[in-house]
Amino acid sequence: MAATAAVRAQAGTRQAPALWQMRWLPLLLMAVAAAEQQVPLVLWSSDRDLWGPAANIHEGHITSDLQLSTYLDPALELGPRNVLLFLQDKLSIEDFTAYGGAFGNKQDSAFSNLENALDLAPSSLVLPAVDWYAASTLSTYLQEKLGASPLHVDLATLRELKLNASLPALLLIRLPYTSSSGLMAPREVLTGNDEVIGQVLSMLKSEDVPYTAALTAVRPSRVARDVAMVAGGLGRQLLQKPSAAAAVRPPVSYNDSAPRILFWAQNFSVAYKDHWEDLTSLTFGVQELNLTGSFWNDSYARLSLTYEQLFGTTVTFRFILANRFYPVSARHWFTMEHLEIHSNGSVAYFNASRVTGPSVYSFHCEYVSSLSKNGNLLVAHLQPSLWQLTLQDFQIQAFNVTGEQFSYASDCAGFFSPGIWMGLLTSLFMLFIFTYGLHMILSLKTMDRFDDHKGPTISLTQIV
Secondary structure, eight states: OHHHHHHHHHHTTOOOSSOTTOTTHHHHHHHHHHTTOEEEEEEEESSSSSSOOOOOOOTTOOBOHHHHHHHHHHHHHHSOSEEEEEEEEEOOHHHHHHHTTTTSOGGGOSOHHHHHHHHHOSEEEEEEEEEHHHHHTHHHHHHHHHTOOEEEOOHHHHHHOOOOTTSOEEEEEEEOOOOOSSSHHHHHHHHHHHHHHHHHHHHHHHTTOOOEEEEEEEEOSSOOOSSEEETTEEEOOTTOOOOOOOOOOOOEEEESSSEEEEEEOSEEEEEETTEEEEOHHHHTTOTTOBOTTOEEOSSEEEEEEEEEEETTEEEEEEEEEEEEEETTTTEEEEEEEEEEEEETTEEEEEEOTTOEEETTSEEEEEEEESSGGGTOOSEESSSSOSEEEEEEEEEEEOSSOBTTBOOSEEEOOOSSOHHHHHHHHHHHHHHHHHHHHHHHHHTOOOOOOOOOTTSOOOOOOOOO
């Protein structure tokens, strides 16, 4: 898998001018565009504790081949030796939304057996977005790890097999998929595939055979189109603005014997004397990033980022975090006590105590900035400050880090957003109008005396 990723990385950097007349160019461009696509991967097993809860990571993350191996290795080493690979021709996460009864219509779900298997499985893991190059080579990877050649089986062949719990076996079950434009055809095919999964699992359950199963696809069924392809080359659809697929950069990771501190932001910008510099491309995904001065233990963490020739000098950013136990909540909480900017022998301090959360979680916020328009979570000790800092889609974790992935994020967003306040105030105003109108209606008084033409004329006094 790593070799496949390396080939893709090399192929993505090659460019050739004036090649539009070559017939094979559209096929090459389609392959490059498809490299950005992903497929879902569903794993479950009859053994317990093979996978922990899936860690929350930044939005738009696609599981790579190396990250996929970190999920598969424990299951293959500690789990059952019988592995089932349900390989569909095409599948996307949108298929589960469209045909999975996601809006409460469980009786209409095309994945009832799969959902039941996940509910009953002692261990399960769902990865909604896996690089489909990694998924397409999954059978080869499983073959290498198990030391067993894949056996292509169907229901009839499976009934004749006698599986042994001590001997490794890799069973490959192909599932079709139709690309028909009708709504019923894909549902019927997916329902048929789900029936095959249900029958296979029932067969294994009746024989009391331990197993680990995986469902994925060779390629996505719904391809997001970044460019319009035509037979002669590239073209643009009318009123279509081509969108550039932004590469997701990995987080900064400080390691000693294991990953200790993770830090990520979609945008990392700093200003000195109102002159702004974007440090995003110099920070994330950079192998030679200078982390000198970083430190970690169970109660204190310091992430130090040093940049040469920033504003004409060397500048170091230090994120200082502390981990403390609070008896009231009976758990540890971490706090980013302050952020330091070192340059030319001087230090600028920013209070960041509002960046806090349970130590088993990471912290996420849309903006961590010294600018008031972005929430002002960073407060300079000396006002006014020559330095300004903005971190967009900020996420950090310095304690209880497992691997290269963030834990569940404690978000800075409050429960009552401006939209919720507007809705509440509007509802209260409407309720006041309704109550006032109802009170007025109930206060109406009708006449209890009427004029009789045979008797004397009545006189009405003012009703108070």
